[in-house]
Amino acid sequence: MAPALNFTVPRINAATVRADFNELSAVLHYTRAAYGLGLWVSERLLIERLFPDREAHLLEAGCGAGRVTIGLWDLGYRQLTAFDFAVELLDQARSLAAQRGAGSIRFLEANATRLGPALTAAGVAPAAGALFPFNGLMQIPGRENRRRALSGLHAACRPGANLLFTTHDRASSRVERALWRLEAERWARGERDPRLVEFGDRYFAGESGRTFMHLPDRAEVLADLAATGWRHNFDALRRELAHETRAVREFSDECRFWAARRD
Ligand SMILES: C[S@@+](CC[C@H](N)C(=O)[O-])C[C@H]1O[C@@H](n2cnc3c(N)ncnc32)[C@H](O)[C@@H]1O
Numbered sequence: 001m002a003p004a005l006n007f008t009v010p011r012i013n014a015a016t017v018r019a020d021f022n023e024l025s026a027v028l029h030y031t032r033a034a035y036g037l038g039l040w041v042s043e044r045l046l047i048e049r050l051f052p053d054r055e056a057h058l059l060e061a062g063c064g065a066g067r068v069t070i071g072l073w074d075l076g077y078r079q080l081t082a083f084d085f086a087v088e089l090l091d092q093a094r095s096l097a098a099q100r101g102a103g104s105i106r107f108l109e110a111n112a113t114r115l116g117p118a119l120t121a122a123g124v125a126p127a128a129g130a131l132f133p134f135n136g137l138m139q140i141p142g143r144e145n146r147r148r149a150l151s152g153l154h155a156a157c158r159p160g161a162n163l164l165f166t167t168h169d170r171a172s173s174r175v176e177r178a179l180w181r182l183e184a185e186r187w188a189r190g191e192r193d194p195r196l197v198e199f200g201d202r203y204f205a206g207e208s209g210r211t212f213m214h215l216p217d218r219a220e221v222l223a224d225l226a227a228t229g230w231r232h233n234f235d236a237l238r239r240e241l242a243h244e245t246r247a248v249r250e251f252s253d254e255c256r257f258w259a260a261r262r263d
Pocket of ligand 1: 014021030033034062065067083085086089110111112134135139140
């Protein structure tokens with residue numbers, strides 16, 4: 001009898017995500033947004049509320065092509081360190097910063113799950129605040145890796161620093177809840193996409209190329225913040241905070257904003 005063939009499908013990991021963000025379609029998508037879209041109304045509102053001191057040193061994780069970084073610069077923040085692990089996006093961010101006279105922004109290639117050595121090597125001082133905008137944290141596969149990233153940001157910040165980030169929310173609407181109930185049934189039947197790491201993960205193709213995203217529920221994020229030394233102080237769905245333009249809504253679907261404080 002012929003031996004059974006055993007194909008193992010590799011799970012998505014950091015290398016998968018980095019390669020996807022370095023693809024031309026993703027680079028074009030995020031570069032266009034950095035040049036043309038800028039900060040969302042909700043982002044600006046929370047940035048100004050959480051980081052009132054324009055002279056404070058802010059650390060931005062997953063800066064991509066610099067959409068939020070340049071938005072911060074335009075709001076008057078002058079001590080900015082921004083990092084990403086996708087070098088093609090970083091190149092675009094550096095080039096946009098140079099065009100906008102924002103050459104003093106420090107851009108670093110770094111993986112959020114191994115942040116300490118990169119910041120030490122670059123001599124980066126502790127930050128007074130940190131951001132991981134537009135769901136970047138949830139593009140890290142594996143909960144223990146997302147916790148590593150939260151711990152790394154905690155270690156990179158001073159006591160009292162605020163952290164601002166967004167996630168999707170599996171329970172944000174009736175439709176989402178129904179879809180995730182169906183997904184839970186698929187997992188129970190053993191019909192999960194074998195590339196996914198955990199329940200809540202999605203890996204899909206669209207206009208910006210392939211995207212990995214973990215969609216948490218609220219309890220999961222609260223537990224991750226508590227486990228990594230961040231004290232939750234606020235969360236809200238974007239639609240509860242501001243009305244966004246159609247261009248913003250086309251670029252990014254509904255998300256939940258989170259703010260936490262480093263004790
Ligand atoms: C959705 S994009 C957002 C880009 C940009 N902040 C914006 O809002 O347009 C998420 C970014 O997070 C970065 N990212 C994801 N995982 C990362 C990791 N482990 N370390 C560093 N950057 C990461 C990606 O390369 C990508 O640039």
